[in-house]
Amino acid sequence: MKGLILKDFINLKKNLKIFGVLTLLYGFMSYTSGDASFFSTIFTMLFAILTLSLYSYDEMAKWDGYAITMPISKENIVQGKYLMMILLTFIGAVFGFLFAALMYITAGMNSLLQSIESCGIGAAVVILFYSIALPFITKLGVEKARLIFFAVYMIPFAIIFLINKEIKAGKLVISDNFVELVNYLERYLGIIIPVVVLLALGISYTISLNIYRHKEF
């Protein structure tokens, strides 16, 4: 497993320079706009994209078929990929928070608590996205799974857009009970989000592992 993680980090090394440039660019933009949360969100997303790159590198090299012949189980390979996804998201969130903290100290932008919150929510969204996307990538490969990502991204937007339209047209009336429920849930977001994320991760990992066990290389 350690070897797999090392392999991934070595593969990401060539992205370092681009990341350096992007840090400076977004950092500057964030500083001039006076809002650190912009930078935090961007960074969580940027690191999230690296997970996709790792999958493409492995696919391009046809690595998995080779790795299975090594003293590594199929479970280890899937675990390695999920672990990298979580690690990269976590690093992204920490990076974003550190920047926000720096902005807070130097320029008094946003509160620290607010920054932790926005980084945490960003990470949760990324992990949720991958929980849905990774079984598809495991089954179809990054290239073919692209359409699925599009759907994963677009469906929530489309639903919200449609609901919004219906409400505006007066066809859909939101009952007070529903608003109350949302307000009630909002108070417990700190518990609900981690539970949902963990649950999604668990289900996603089980599905991916099952797909991987039956996959041909």
Added chain:
Amino acid sequence: MSDIISLNDQYKMKSGRSDTSNEVRENVFTDCKDAIVIKNLRKSYKDFTLNNISFNVPRGTIMGFVGENGAGKTTTIKAILDLIRIDGGEISILGSNARMLSNEMKAQIGVVFDGSNLHDNMNSKNINYVMKNIYPNWEEQIFNRYIKKLQLPEKKIIKEYSRGMKMKLSIAIALSHHSKLLILDEATSGLDPMVREEILDIFLEFIQNEENTILLSSHIISDIEKIADYVTFIHQGNIIFSESKDDLIYRHGVLHCRREDVAVIDSNFIVGIRENSFGAEVLIRNKDDFKRRYHQFNVEKTSIEEIMLLVSRGKERF
């Protein structure tokens, strides 16, 4: 121009024959432990089927696995390595079920595929670092020695490697963790003769240890002829023969004769015939018996390549 005819499409090389050399071979098989045993392996695709194939790779030998492109070599090797789901049959490696190999067992198998399967932006130093953390029995010194011996650059990334260099690197990896079994799929194909020679020498060096075994698939028969102890010939998803190379060459012979002479020969002796405007070339089995019976013909030595060619074309014809 040439026309190949087989008069006997039942080319029974594996079982049910009574010539003495075959009996000896059977004994050798049962006496020594096999590194790989494949029994009735079945795998169907839309346009291709591995048809209940069976063969053994005796421990301490080099098994050449030959057949034309698309004959089923890679599919068989993938099945051995548990990279595909099989429809039926059993495969064991070093005495264990190939589908349930422990990591300790897998660490003793070196695999080289056609192509490098390594990431483009890594160099040999990175590879050493990764493999050190994957193989519990990884030997950094041996790896570095191979890198030097095979003149592989330490800092160049794999993207800039030639095909030959990629294959050499894969072979260096396969040999740097005390492998007992090497499984190589087309490891010498597409390489220039110098590199091929170099790689074949490494295989011969590896096999000096009597515990070590190699399964080498190739469609370059001259390589197999050079180093293999046994030859397994696969054709259209069927194993045509799996035997000692020397036995094969010893038992078969080619005779050059006039076309009308062919009718005189007992068809049980004939494996295949190639006819041309000058006469006929006939591949004969049980050469010694044939010579005793037909003094008038001069039987010449044959090669694995010729045997394969006449057997496979003959089979297609009938």
